[in-house]
Amino acid sequence: MGGRTSNELKTVLKFKLANTDLQVKFQKAVVSQMLNKGKSHYPNEFGGILIGRYDEIRKVAYIHYIVNPKHFKASPAFFQRETKGLEQKLIDLHKQTPSLYYLGEWHTHPNGSTSPSTTDINTLITLSKSEQVSIDNPLMLIIGLSPSKINFGLYIYLDQKIQKYEQQH
Numbered sequence: 001m002g003g004r005t006s007n008e009l010k011t012v013l014k015f016k017l018a019n020t021d022l023q024v025k026f027q028k029a030v031v032s033q034m035l036n037k038g039k040s041h042y043p044n045e046f047g048g049i050l051i052g053r054y055d056e057i058r059k060v061a062y063i064h065y066i067v068n069p070k071h072f073k074a075s076p077a078f079f080q081r082e083t084k085g086l087e088q089k090l091i092d093l094h095k096q097t098p099s100l101y102y103l104g105e106w107h108t109h110p111n112g113s114t115s116p117s118t119t120d121i122n123t124l125i126t127l128s129k130s131e132q133v134s135i136d137n138p139l140m141l142i143i144g145l146s147p148s149k150i151n152f153g154l155y156i157y158l159d160q161k162i163q164k165y166e167q168q169h
């Protein structure tokens with residue numbers, strides 16, 4: 001098999017890291033799901049994990065799914081998911097063909113900016129060092145969500161620092 005799947009062609013949200021050839025592409029259905037979930041929990045924050053895979057040369061990440069946490073704590077300026085209940089889902093996704101992996105986190109900032117908070121920065125650093133999730137360069141999508149506006153901010157922990165992707169229109 002190999003080649004592109006139809007999922008990969010229906011991307012609607014694309015990012016590129018300046019001065020690199022790293023890209024991240026979100027499938028249309030994934031964006032709809034995140035926005036629906038975010039709106040239904042508004043004005044509290046909500047989020048979950050990003051599932052997908054990199055292309056053969058590890059330059060382009062395709063986000064195929066989100067997995068919603070079963071247990072979480074949230075307020076208008078706070079969100080924390082628990083890992084409980086997610087492990088088996090990740091094992092199942094890994095067994096699929098093609099294998100899908102944990103690539104990072106997403107959450108909303110209701111009426112807020114798409115900049116990472118101190119907590120968000122610490123989360124990314126912790127994830128890159130975590131032995132539970134085997135990912136050295138975790139992604140974090142932050143969705144600034146208000147009744148009239150939606151903005152996206154995508155970050156990666158790379159070369160020992162948080163770097164911001166540029167959204168491609």
Ligand SMILES: [Zn+2]
Binds near residue numbers: 142
């Ligand atoms: Zn945040």
